[in-house]
Amino acid sequence: METVKAKIMDEDDIRRTITRLAHEIVERNKGINGLGLCGIRTRGVFVARRLAEAIKKIEGKDIPVGVLDITLYRDDFRIKRIGPGVQVTDIPFNPDDFTVILVDDVLYTGRTSRAAMDALMDYGRPARVQLAILVDRGHRELPIKADFVGKNIPTTGRENVKVKLKEQDEIDEVILVESGE
Amino acid sequence: MALHSKHLLGLENVPKVDIQSILDAAVSFKEILERPIPKVPTLRHVTVVNLFFENSTRTRISFELAEKRLSADVVNFSASSSSVSKGETLIDTVRNLEAMKIDLVVMRHPMPGAPQLLAKHCSSKVINAGDGSHEHPTQALLDMMTIRETFGNFEDLRITIVGDISHSRVALSNIHGLQTMGAKVAVCGPPTLIPRALEKLGVKIYYDVDEAIANSDVLNVLRIQKERQEDGLFPSIREYHTLYGITRERMKNASRELVILHPGPINRGVELDGEVADGPQSVILQQVTNGVAVRMAILFLLSRGEGGRDELGS
Numbered sequence: 001m002e003t004v005k006a007k008i009m010d011e012d013d014i015r016r017t018i019t020r021l022a023h024e025i026v027e028r029n030k031g032i033n034g035l036g037l038c039g040i041r042t043r044g045v046f047v048a049r050r051l052a053e054a055i056k057k058i059e060g061k062d063i064p065v066g067v068l069d070i071t072l073y074r075d076d077f078r079i080k081r082i083g084p085g086v087q088v089t090d091i092p093f094n095p096d097d098f099t100v101i102l103v104d105d106v107l108y109t110g111r112t113s114r115a116a117m118d119a120l121m122d123y124g125r126p127a128r129v130q131l132a133i134l135v136d137r138g139h140r141e142l143p144i145k146a147d148f149v150g151k152n153i154p155t156t157g158r159e160n161v162k163v164k165l166k167e168q169d170e171i172d173e174v175i176l177v178e179s180g181e
Numbered sequence: 182m183a184l185h186s187k188h189l190l191g192l193e194n195v196p197k198v199d200i201q202s203i204l205d206a207a208v209s210f211k212e213i214l215e216r217p218i219p220k221v222p223t224l225r226h227v228t229v230v231n232l233f234f235e236n237s238t239r240t241r242i243s244f245e246l247a248e249k250r251l252s253a254d255v256v257n258f259s260a261s262s263s264s265v266s267k268g269e270t271l272i273d274t275v276r277n278l279e280a281m282k283i284d285l286v287v288m289r290h291p292m293p294g295a296p297q298l299l300a301k302h303c304s305s306k307v308i309n310a311g312d313g314s315h316e317h318p319t320q321a322l323l324d325m326m327t328i329r330e331t332f333g334n335f336e337d338l339r340i341t342i343v344g345d346i347s348h349s350r351v352a353l354s355n356i357h358g359l360q361t362m363g364a365k366v367a368v369c370g371p372p373t374l375i376p377r378a379l380e381k382l383g384v385k386i387y388y389d390v391d392e393a394i395a396n397s398d399v400l401n402v403l404r405i406q407k408e409r410q411e412d413g414l415f416p417s418i419r420e421y422h423t424l425y426g427i428t429r430e431r432m433k434n435a436s437r438e439l440v441i442l443h444p445g446p447i448n449r450g451v452e453l454d455g456e457v458a459d460g461p462q463s464v465i466l467q468q469v470t471n472g473v474a475v476r477m478a479i480l481f482l483l484s485r486g487e488g489g490r491d492e493l494g495s
Contacts, residue, residue, distance in 0.1 A: 069209065072221040072251075077485075086209045086481065122218040 002177045008153055008161070009174035014134070017150040018047070021132055022054035024148050029099060032059050034127070036093045037101050038066040040116050044104035046167040047134050051103060066091035068102070073115035095124035101148075105163040107133040110144035135174055137161045183485045188300045188307040191316035192358040200325070200358060206478035207326050207471065213250060214473060224253040227484050230278050232288040233310070234260040234295075239445055239469065240310050240320070244287050247476035256283070271295060275303045285483065288312075306483050314348045319479060320444050321354035323472040325362065327464050328399055330471070331440050335362035341393045342366070343425065344403030344452055345374045345414075351403060351444045356384055369393035370425060373414040390425050394435045401442040402427050405452045418451055428454045432462070440464055 009017065029035055032055060039048030045067050052065045071077075071086040102116050113131055120126065132148035137155045153161055153176065164173050184199045192200070213219055229248045233241055241257070248255045258278075265274060275286060285306045288296055293315035300307045311317040325335070332338055340359055346352045346368045359366050360383065367385035368375055375386055387393040394400065405421055415421050427441065441453070441463045449455040458465060 072213075072223040072481075077223055077226075086206055088209045088212050090212075118222070122216055122221070124217060 001180045002160075003180060004175050005159065005178050006176045007173060008135075008176055009151065011172040014150075014165075014172050014174065017134065018050050019054050021134075021148050021150055022051050022058060025051070025101060025130075025132065026055060026058055028147070032061060032063045034098055035101065036064045036066060036091075036095065036098045037103055037132075038068050038091060038116075038120065040102060040104045040112060041067060041069045041087060042168060043163055043165055044068075044102075046165045047105055047132075048103035049167075051132065064093040066093065066100075068116055068119055070112060070115040070119050073118045075111060075115065089119065089123075091120075091123055095120060095126045097125075097127050099128040099130065100126040101130045101132050103132045105134045105165070106161055107131070107136045107144075107146050107149075108139055108161075110140045110142035113144050114142050134163060135161050184482050187483070188296070188309075189318055189479055189483065190296045190300060190307065190309045192318045192321055192354045192361070193316070195318075195358070195361065197361050200322070200361060202482060203322055203475065203478050204326050204329060206482060207322075207474040210250075210477040210481070211471065211474035213477070214470070220250050220252060222252045223481060224248070224251040224484055227251075227285060227480075228254040228256070228283045229285045229287060229480070230256045230258055230283050230305075231310075232258050232275070232278075232286055232290075234265070234288070234290045235311070237289055237310070239472070240289065243469070243472040244308075244310060244319075244476050247473050247480060250473070251477055251480055253285075253480065271299065272302045275299055275305070279303060279305055285480070308479060308483070311350050313350065314353075315350050316354045316357075317350040317444075318354045318358070319472070319476055320351050321358045322479070323468055323475040324351075324355055324401060324442055324444070325358055326471045326475050327442060327468045328440070330467070331464065332398065335359060335364040338364045338399065339397045340364050340366050340399040340401065341369050341387065341397040342401045342403065343369045343390065343393065343427065344405055345409055346370055346379070346403075347374050347376050348406070348409065349403050351401075355401060356382060367393065367397070371415050371421070374409070390427070391431060391434060394427075394431055394439070398436075398438060399440045399442065400427065401444075402453050403444065404446060404448060407448075422451055426450075426452060426454065427457050429456045429460075432457055432460075435462075437462075442468060445469070 037048040039045030048065050052063050055063050067090045069087045069089045130147040133146040134150040136149045136152050158178055160177050162175050164171050166172050231244055287308045287310050289310040290312050293313035295312050296307050296309040309318055342352045356366050369387040369390055443465050447453055447458055
């Protein structure tokens with residue numbers, strides 16, 4: 001059983017956070033020339049599309065958004081039954097010489113980001129790879145750190161952060177849940 | 182999303198949801214074949230033995246490529262150069278291979294039911310790559326993937342298999358798989374090469390190829406084996422071609438949407454004219470590409486970890 005412990009972000013919080021992340025991305029990269037976003041399925045894609053929209057409002061230009069499915073690169077394929085089916089990866093730009101920003105909803109162990117980097121490298125040799133994340137909940141198992149963080153949410157081992165986005169879940173919110181025995 | 186069965190022995194009794202899973206996954210795997218580095222690390226932990234007791238070029242290479250694109254370790258075995266020629270039984274052969282720690286066996290065998298026997302007596306996962314005149318499920322699945330790419334779905338699609346139906350494992354697997362998916366399957370050929378019992382499976386039978394062409398959305402043209410003529414099942418290759426060969430002339434009566442499939446190897450000028458095989462309605466080479474993708478999907482789905490949690494760790 002899971003119990004909801006707290007609502008951490010609502011729709012407005014998420015919108016403001018994405019706007020700030022968009023500004024940070026544009027600022028750090030001095031514009032969006034040679035810049036591409038790559039959302040990690042499933043919710044990372046929605047975050048990436050929202051970031052692209054926010055960036056367009058700032059810069060007045062479109063930034064390409066790719067979709068990365070990392071199922072085939074996971075390191076736990078051998079030991080776990082994996083949930084969603086494998087889906088198509090679609091990167092509409094050639095990552096060679098691009099700065100590619102990987103986008104995901106939650107950063108936790110770092111294993112998904114590791115798999116995403118491996119997947120991306122099979123498409124080319126990006127000049128630089130950065131990581132943008134909506135929520136960082138800690139408990140890293142690999143030496144990975146996000147370049148752009150929406151919100152840090154320290155959690156205990158029994159707590160879990162759930163990001164819900166309208167594109168998939170009919171509501172925009174981030175909640176903290178605890179799993180009971 | 183794992184399949185309901187540990188093995189893929191045939192398409193008879195494979196549920197619709199499993200066929201759907203395989204065809205859906207194959208679309209994603211086809212994309213991998215187009216990448217600059219057409220290889221993923223997914224099956225690094227899996228060792229596959231390709232056990233071929235019968236000659237094969239396309240199917241064996243297609244399986245081997247599928248396995249290598251998924252980073253599996255691959256061992257190839259052909260009966261002519263093995264202990265089978267020293268009298269070892271099939272089960273002993275595979276048990277010995279298993280003692281060397283393998284996970285999956287892809288087998289082609291001239292005896293119908295050989296993969297079922299193996300699945301019963303060995304602990305590896307088994308994929309049937311053709312057993313006698315029984316089933317050839319991966320061929321049927323790649324045919325289905327190709328048909329779906331053209332038409333989008335199978336509901337009420339009219340698919341006619343033309344040729345030697347009696348001796349064809351491709352025909353039987355296609356009939357089972359396509360009927361499960363809701364297609365209307367028919368067969369066409371000389372009466373000596375069509376088992377009557379097919380009517381009981383709800384398969385329509387045409388003895389007139391022009392009638393079949395006029396009433397089909399897809400023709401799956403099978404190879405005519407010359408040995409069958411020696412068995413007296415039809416008088417001559419020439420007569421077969423005249424009565425059942427798919428020629429440009431005959432195609433004039435077909436609808437423009439009619440699609441031509443052939444599992445290969447083609448006898449040009451016998452069951453299929455070169456002009457039709459190379460023409461705009463032929464999807465034969467697309468079938469070959471799809472074969473690798475479909476086999477990757479099957480290897481992937483059969484190798485999924487069992488048990489454990491469903492959640493993705495971020």
